[in-house]
Amino acid sequence: MSSGENKRIALITGITGQDGSYLAEFLLKKDYEVHGVIRRASTFNTSRIEHLYADRYRHKGGKMHLHYGDMTDSSSLVKIISTIKPTEIYNLAAQSHVKVSFDLSEYTAEVDALGTLRLLDAIRTCGLEKRVKLYQASTSELYGKVQEIPQSETTPFYPRSPYACAKLYAYWTVINYREAYDMFACNGILFNHESPRRGETFVTRKISREVAKIHLGLSDCFELGNLDSKRDWGHAEDYVQAMWLMLQQDMPEDFVIASGESHSVREFVEEAFKCIHKEIVWIGSGVNEVGVEEDTNVVRVKVNPKYFRPTEVDLLLGDPTKAKNKLGWVPKVSFKDLVKSMMESDIQLMQKNPSA
Ligand code: NDP
Ligand code: GDR
Secondary structure (H helix, E strand, O other): OOHHHHOOEEEEEOOOOHHHHHHHHHHHHOOOEEEEEEOOOOOOOOOOOHHHOOEOOOOEOOOEEEEEOOOOOHHHHHHHHHHHOOOEEEEOOOOOOHHHHHHOHHHHHHHHHHHHHHHHHHHHHOOOOOOOEEEEEEEHHHOOOOOOOOEOOOOOOOOOOHHHHHHHHHHHHHHHHHHHHOOEEEEEEEOOEEOOOOOOOOHHHHHHHHHHHHHOOOOOOEEEOOOOOEEOOEEHHHHHHHHHHHHOOOOOOOEEEOOOOOEEHHHHHHHHHHHOOOOEEEEOOHHHOEEEEOOOOOEEEEEOHHHOOOOOOOEOOEOOHHHHHHHOOOOOOOHHHHHHHHHHHHHHHHHHOOOO
16 A cells, blocks of 8 residues: 555645634544635634644644535535545534524524534545545534433434534434444534634633733623533643544444533632632522622622523533443543633633724
8 A cells, every 4th residue: 555545635624713723733633634614704713723834924834724615505615525535524513603593594504503414425426435534523412402411322302403403414424324334434423612712702702801800900791591401521722632542443333421410600710700800709599699709798690591492402511421331531621720820811812802
């Protein structure tokens, strides 16, 4: 076999997102040739991956290559796949915001559900179904309304949002193509994972940014929705390693990737304030509940129902035993360290640029 045939070529959809950026870094370190699909946008959307170019100012050099494409545009997917001939595809592209999916339900289904189908068909159109390995970004949102605690690969699904319904379609399409066409295609059922690169509208990053602003005297209070929902939060950098491990197995299988610990939004807030040496106590209830700073009694957090979802996912707690046993994967970053790393990063960012 020539060295060309051994070349490891990865295609990442969603490379400009949180996970895409960590995964690209991880694969480049493993000497992959990395290709990413980016969308045309009216402003720059490559801030998370610019450092991966050899010449970041002229967007040149290195082993990362970007291609314009979109999950709603089959022809772009076929063109990219037929040109690159990837050995591994990581399908991370999605309208990934659960609350927004209630407003953009049809678009979310186009991208997250049909987009996955388009990608699978593009692989077949290019005749690569026996050569390429596919990772699908499935989600703990599939579990939705609690059926079992903790949630594992065998827990029944009960999606609670247009996002989760779209991801459920994608999950089953991946399994169907695996069985129908003998494709190496896996679902990673990943529980929430965060980082300093997390999008600003997800709750953890919203909290770390707002608490950083309070710490620096740039703001004095912020608003949240449901404080009682519980999530199993890990660090994105740990989780992208699990994506890769799934594609290095002999057989394609689906895996739960989680920390095995669950914390409420309220606890995340408290931990973030601890990082700036402030204790938060809660008074009132429901929409009248506020978080006040213990020493000063100043209100720091208010509940605003505008952030509530029509249907909520109350409690997610994953059981990652299968991943531990078969992939040898265990998360390294604890909840406390995750909050600390996000807080430190946002304090630094705000110090440099207070209007960020
Ligand atoms: P982000 O929202 O940070 O990134 C989403 C990526 O998808 C971005 O690169 C975005 O591009 C791209 N994208 C969106 N729409 C399209 C489209 N129509 N065509 C092409 N690209 C598109 O998500 P994360 O990195 O957090 O998550 C990655 C994947 O994992 C997603 O599929 C998400 O649903 C799933 N997931 C995430 C979890 C988490 O906790 N982070 C947990 C479980 C699953 P642009 O930058 O231009 O917007
Ligand atoms: P989630 O993440 O819906 O779990 O989806 P998000 O951070 O948006 O919400 C987590 C929980 O926090 C509550 N919440 C708020 N959420 C936001 N965004 N803003 C608020 O002000 C706020 N206040 C309280 C929410 O109601 C919810 O209960 C994420 C995404 O990355 C998905 O793509 C992924 O599939 C799942 O994680 C696993």
